[in-house]
Amino acid sequence: MAQLNADESPTTAEISAHFAPAFLKTVPPARLVSTLEPIASSRPFQYGRTVLALTSERLVARVDGANAVSFLISITVKHETPHLISSLLIRPTTSPKLASWKGIDSVLAKLADRPSMLAAEVRNGRLQTVHALYPDRAGAIGSAFKLYVLGALGEAIDAGKASWSEEFAIRNSWKSIPSGEMQNEPAGKRFTLRRYAGQMIAISDNTAADHLIGRLGRGAVEKELVRLGNHSAKRNVPLLTTREMVVLKLNAPASLRKKYTQAGSAERQRLLARVDAIPLAWKGAGVWTSPQAIDTIEWFASPSDLNRAMVGLARLSHTPRSAPIRSILSKNPGVSVDTKVWRYVGYKGGSEPGVLSLAFYLERRDGRVFVLSMVLNDYKHDIGEPSSINTVTAAIGLLARS
Numbered sequence: 001m002a003q004l005n006a007d008e009s010p011t012t013a014e015i016s017a018h019f020a021p022a023f024l025k026t027v028p029p030a031r032l033v034s035t036l037e038p039i040a041s042s043r044p045f046q047y048g049r050t051v052l053a054l055t056s057e058r059l060v061a062r063v064d065g066a067n068a069v070s071f072l073i074s075i076t077v078k079h080e081t082p083h084l085i086s087s088l089l090i091r092p093t094t095s096p097k098l099a100s101w102k103g104i105d106s107v108l109a110k111l112a113d114r115p116s117m118l119a120a121e122v123r124n125g126r127l128q129t130v131h132a133l134y135p136d137r138a139g140a141i142g143s144a145f146k147l148y149v150l151g152a153l154g155e156a157i158d159a160g161k162a163s164w165s166e167e168f169a170i171r172n173s174w175k176s177i178p179s180g181e182m183q184n185e186p187a188g189k190r191f192t193l194r195r196y197a198g199q200m201i202a203i204s205d206n207t208a209a210d211h212l213i214g215r216l217g218r219g220a221v222e223k224e225l226v227r228l229g230n231h232s233a234k235r236n237v238p239l240l241t242t243r244e245m246v247v248l249k250l251n252a253p254a255s256l257r258k259k260y261t262q263a264g265s266a267e268r269q270r271l272l273a274r275v276d277a278i279p280l281a282w283k284g285a286g287v288w289t290s291p292q293a294i295d296t297i298e299w300f301a302s303p304s305d306l307n308r309a310m311v312g313l314a315r316l317s318h319t320p321r322s323a324p325i326r327s328i329l330s331k332n333p334g335v336s337v338d339t340k341v342w343r344y345v346g347y348k349g350g351s352e353p354g355v356l357s358l359a360f361y362l363e364r365r366d367g368r369v370f371v372l373s374m375v376l377n378d379y380k381h382d383i384g385e386p387s388s389i390n391t392v393t394a395a396i397g398l399l400a401r402s
Helices: 012-018 021-026 029-040 101-111 142-158 193-202 206-216 218-227 242-251 254-262 265-276 303-316 324-330 385-400
Strands: 046-055 058-064 070-077 085-093 114-123 126-133 167-169 190-192 342-352 355-364 369-377
Touching: 012 029, 021 085, 029 085, 085 385, 101 114, 101 126, 101 369, 101 385, 114 303, 114 385, 126 303, 126 385, 142 193, 142 206, 142 218, 142 303, 142 324, 142 342, 142 355, 167 193, 190 193, 193 206, 193 324, 206 218, 206 242, 242 254, 242 265, 254 265, 303 324, 303 342, 303 355, 303 369, 324 342, 342 385, 355 385, 369 385
Parallel strands: none
Antiparallel strands: 046 058, 058 070, 070 085, 114 126, 114 369, 167 190, 342 355, 355 369
16 A cells, blocks of 8 residues: 555565565566556545455455546455565456446546436437436547448548548558557558458547548548537537647747647648648657647537447448448447446547547447446646546446446
């Protein structure tokens, strides 16, 4: 507990003085520190309760951190003095503060200046609200906009204008920054549209998304925003590629950035030619640590919009040609769920400093279907991801018992 609440990470000597050599052979000190650091970011921690104490050498306990972050810590020490740690397992668990929708609302209000959420049951294609917190308030959604790219691809395939097996070549001018891997592929290498779509959703590959936008056309994705019921569709015109968004925020001259944010959609479209001519300069995540123009240079949706998008994509996946959408959306469930309760989880999220969005399509084994979306924006501070993940996991738990 003292180490989790400490301002500095332990030294190799300190770690060696507390952990058994066999443990450190499997988990070297550097790896242990890199594992503990993101957990410790939720300090201060308090001892919650003892969950299990089978012997004097083994303990399972819950510890509670800031913003309703809780972890189960399982620790085993050797019987012989000085009782070195031989096993350590830390995993997230639901905080007691998140046992109700009221508790979830309270935590969301602490996580971001502008929190919003909608949990709803899907009945006959319509949303019936289970719980809402500013559900129609639009905000920046980051990579969750890729849901609309996937929808536009599905529509094109349904119309016979594209196919999942169609191969498309990598272009250097369409490469973006991580997240993702496809920016590392050589120009000219060909991948199927299904590969691009899978990478775009499963690992939020930005280069994959930009290549699909290039293949389909910006206008096709803009139309998909309308088709899937995004009430901020006009605010998303012209639809930015991930490369253009990063260049505008981090590489463009301040004068161009100001001109773009003050322009109407037609003028913005013309200005994108200047944006596209600017080299993408990316030196790693360390250059982007605070919110940047999240109210102007972004993609926008409300929780209601994202839930409608999920329902629309589920409907589209029922057509024979677009059936792969269902599998693509489920490759990365976003959080750990109880598979005894949930038979299917579709997910897409988005994050950057000051922005976090999460959208889920959830099918229970009893046949009931739910959607859950959160959009968190903060113009001054980054948003705690562990707290947000714990909160949405708790919300899914409430839907499991609904």
